[in-house]
Amino acid sequence: xxxxxxxxxxxxxxxxxxxxxxxxxxxxxxxxxxxxxxxxxxxxxxxxxxxxxxxxxxxxxxxxxxxxxxxxxxxxxxxxxxxxxxxxxxxxxxxxxxxxxxxxxxxxxxxxxxxxxxxxxxxxxxxxxxxxxxxxxxxxxxxxxxxxxxxxxxxxxxxx
Numbered sequence: 001x002x003x004x005x006x007x008x009x010x011x012x013x014x015x016x017x018x019x020x021x022x023x024x025x026x027x028x029x030x031x032x033x034x035x036x037x038x039x040x041x042x043x044x045x046x047x048x049x050x051x052x053x054x055x056x057x058x059x060x061x062x063x064x065x066x067x068x069x070x071x072x073x074x075x076x077x078x079x080x081x082x083x084x085x086x087x088x089x090x091x092x093x094x095x096x097x098x099x100x101x102x103x104x105x106x107x108x109x110x111x112x113x114x115x116x117x118x119x120x121x122x123x124x125x126x127x128x129x130x131x132x133x134x135x136x137x138x139x140x141x142x143x144x145x146x147x148x149x150x151x152x153x154x155x156x157x158x159x160x
Contacts, residue, residue, distance in 0.1 A: 012055075019048055 019026060026044025033039075 015051070019044075 022044070026048060027042045028044070029040050030043040031038055032041050032043060032046065
């Protein structure tokens with residue numbers, strides 16, 4: 001039980017005990033002025049009735065406040081849920097846009113890689129052909145030198 005509720009309950013109990021202990025004084029008739037007329041009634045009972053009326057009025061006010069706060073909280077929760085849904089949709093659209101952008105960039109990068117690879121392979125083929133030609137020419141030159149040396153050796157050697 002909350003402290004405020006406990007305190008309120010204790011005050012109500014103390015008022016009830018006070019009224020029970022002084023019931024004969026509460027019921028003593030007194031002349032009361034209503035402004036336009038005078039009435040003979042027990043002042044304590046009238047005051048106790050007013051206290052009960054104000055307590056009931058206070059309870060109605062508290063129930064009204066709690067109901068309005070509850071309704072306001074529900075309305076805020078619905079608005080928050082709607083805003084969360086909008087934010088999720090916006091986030092999803094951003095992710096879709098990002099995915100589309102990344103797909104486009106990856107395709108562009110893949111095409112650039114393919115072009116670079118094709119250019120590199122063409123260049124390597126050209127270099128390979130040049131290297132083969134150079135090796136073949138060097139082989140031919142070497143063979144020609146060897147043949148020339150053999151011819152010189154055969155000419156320089158006497159027959160026999």
